[in-house]
Amino acid sequence: MKFLPRLNLGFWKRAQSGVSAEPILLGQASVSGLDELSKRLSRWGSLWSAENEAEDNSTAQALVTERLTVWLERSFGEHLPASLYGDGDAISLSSSIPILTAFLGRRATRELSRSVLQDI
Amino acid sequence: MPRLVRSIWILTGVHLVAGMVAYVHFLVTGSYRLLGWYFTIFGSLFFLIMAAAECSLAFVCRSWFESDEPMRLAWSMIAFAALARLAGTGIRELADGRLNWGPNQWLLPHVGGWFASQSQFGMVIGGPLSMAFLAAGLGRVLSVQRKFRLSGSLTRGDKALLILIVAFSLSQLAINVPLLRQHTSPGTSLLWLSDPLLALLLIEAVLVRRSVLRIGQGLLARCWGSFVVAIVTTSLGDASIWANNRNLLPDSLIALSWYIWFVAAAAFTCAPAYQLEAMSATSSLRQLEVR
Secondary structure (H helix, E strand, C coil), X not given: CCCHHHHCHHHHHHHHHHHHHHHHHHHHHHHHHXXXXXXXXXXXXXXXXXXXXXXXXHHHHHHHHHHHHHHHHHHCXXXXXXXXXXXXCCCCHHHHHHHHHHHHXXXXXXXXXXXXXXXX | CCHHHHHHHHHHHHHHHHHHHHHHHHHHHCCCHHHHHHHHHHHHHHHHHHHHHHHHHHHHHHHCCCCCCHHHHHHHHHHHHXXXXXXXXXXXXXXXXXXXXXXXXXXXXXXXXXXCCHHHHHHHHHHHHHHHHHHHHHHHHHHHHHHCCCCCCCCHHHHHHHHHHHHHHHHHHHHHHHHHCCCCCHHHHHHCCHHHXXXXXXXXXXXXXXXXXXXXXXXXXXXXXXXXHHHHHHHHHHHHHHHHHCCCCCHHXXXXXXXXXXXXXXXXXXXXXXXXXXXXXXXXXXXXXXX
């Protein structure tokens, strides 16, 4: 069934026009988009490991810890196991990922990380 | 309480209330007619529904883990245990003809000389085989819990209970092993494995319970707590059968003890429901909002 559209000349014309227009749009989007993505990744990276190098991260870090604590209490119980804490006292994604992955699986842990970091 | 778990307990509650009406009727009239009718029709249906729900929920939980994850094996074993319980219940219902499904003997596998009857075949599948799978699954859970230092240290009470369980199962083995030399069929011998396997499950339940008490009342803790409740109620049911065989219970208590199995079936179903709730709620940000 997939080869049928290829026999249609109109399909090829539309496809060609779409291809020729895309590089310009991508080029414009890539500069601002990649910068934004890079910033976001670095921010998430520091939030992931609970590093508070940047000052504006402290509020976000507190939110991440709060969300994680609520979630962990909901999942495990009110007495969180010591293995959830990393080297420091704060609960971070990096310190809680091993135990969450073990008991909830990678798929659920991925979803949880996404939910915790959403809108931050 | 998650909606699914609430639904399971509401269904169980309604079923038990209906059962209590039959029980009161039995106490007042002394007739087993209504009680027998309740256990034959509603009891059979309840076991089938709970076993099917438990089996499907356990397989869904298993699918959330990838093949190289340690809990995948645990949930595989638990799902196989649930499947064996469902198959065993189904075979027994068909063999005993409790539900009016017409001529159904042809649906069952030919069990040959291994089993005394098709019903016994169902009992082996739903009993010792299911217990063996569950014991393997819970053993895996305990090893993962130990790895994350979740398992709490045993109290004196726990140790005393464990010694009691081991002593009881050894005494049962001392009675049953000499009987193996006699005329027993392989099916009967396999059924005797129920007691040691139940003892093993009880030991695992004590260890799991200790870790559950240590971490609190979260969804995962309740999942393992449900297994503990299910295993303990199964043991109580088993103990009531043992007491009944020795004429230690009056008729009124014997009839009442049959209801324990419904609670055990519901608790077995709740365990994967709690696990599934914990896993599926991870994608919802609403769940993470601070209370």
